[in-house]
Amino acid sequence: MFPTPIERTSIVTRSAYRIILPASLILWLIPLLGVMLTALRGPGDITAGNLWGLPSQWMFLTNMHDVFTNTPMFDFIINSFKITVPTMIGAVALSCMTGFALAAYQFKGNLLLFFIFVAGNFIPFQILMIPVRDLTFQLGLYDTVTGLVMFHVAFQTGFCTLFMRNFIRALPHELFEAARIDGASEFTIFWKIVLPLTRPAIAALCVLIFTFIWNDYFWATVLIQGQHAMPVTAGLKSLNGQWIAAYHLISAGSIVAAIPPVLMFFIMQRHFIAGLTLGANKG
Template sequence: MYPRPIPETAVWQRRLYVAVVVGILIVWLGPLFAVILTSFRSMQDVMGGNLWGWPTQFGLIENYTAVFTQTPMVQYFLNSLIITVPSVIGVLILSTLAGFVLSRYRFPGNMLVFALFVGGNFLPHQIMMIPVRDLMVKLGLYDTTMALIIFHVAFQTGFATLFMRNFIAALPDELFQAARAEGATPFQTLVHVVIPLVRPALAALAILLFTFIWNDYFWAVVLTISDSVKPVTAGLANLRGEWVSAWNLISAGTIIVAVPPVIMFFLMQKHFIAGLTMGAVKG
């Protein structure tokens, strides 16, 4: 079922394995390295067609400064924060409440509700493009940050509920029995027993949700038009000119957009790893 480790005596197999891994890393990291190099190039270097070679002229400071001075990138960043932070908080609250109820209380339709949460994750987003857009138009929320917040909260809650339900279900039953014996209400049990124990899971889920929502491009294009509400992913597309594209500025903007999720991951790396490995070992 699981791949067996390559024995140390199989020298050629181990060398082949290392070669394959290195090849995959090159294919995977090659485009990223090219984007980073392009963000260092001057406009003359880009116009000369030097997109993969070593830059002949460097414009590092000029490119990254121009992203904020010559484009509305600051507004795009603020829009992304306005959309992402409330969406993550809303999903964490709803998924924790739903996961607690679905994992600890048996009622008619329990599994049906849980199946609906899980089943929603298998729907391709493209088939919901027109209904979601029309709904936001009817609600008067089209081309607003609230439209993206509502969408992300609604559509990320299914995955998050599955995530939290499994973590809460793994907690020992004795803890809940002791809380009931002490006269704790379900809400008190959730606040004082469950949440302190699933903090690593909440941290891991927060990182995943932040990354998903921050990097969303499809719905940012579908539900927004004006620059005043576009997040960074949709705003990057506006950096392309009609006739000529400043690829050095686009690459610099791309690197800047990728920084917040990376920073958040490293700041919460300890909690993220603890959340992913939570419950992996008993005793």
């Protein structure tokens, strides 16, 4: 293990580590702690400049109540789910198929198609913005959840295909051959052999896509205009304009917006990190 395990170092280093570790964690989390603390306060504390002391009034519930009753925050959250969950299902389903096709079959243009999917991942969104907005208009889907989902599914298919193809390729190819000799159709191989084996990859992709799409801001501003279809990121920004200097409400709203991906991350942590660090340990 590198660096030297702390148990094997001198007592001085060990004690220093024991102090520095929590201290650095607190320092690192200060921005987030600040938000949490502020969400507990009333407006009085903020104008009085009491940012780090104990709140003079504990108003967390009042703030939350304010956020949910005086703003469409509840609708924003629902919209975010309506955008995120179908995208997650759509992109993962499509990429199971594309990934399988690119991993299990050799045909002319295989690698080229794969590289196109990969390259699509890295392009700047701005090069897609005008045509995609135009296309969404023409389909009559501008300013709707469906229009946004359609684009997200298409775009995320690129990343998911990269992921799935590499995962399926690492499976033992003899499995497919054996099944073929037993007379299994190609579809049976996909359904009965590949899909059950890719379950960890599917889980990893689901958490990643959930987080990416939940946190999307750009496409929500390009393809959505009204609050009726707006996800929570764009909604928060629009509320920010109304809540001038109402930092206790901004903080409460930010916390609400962050909870779903944070929960997802803590519950599915292993899958999340396995997905994110794909490729960081090979080559």
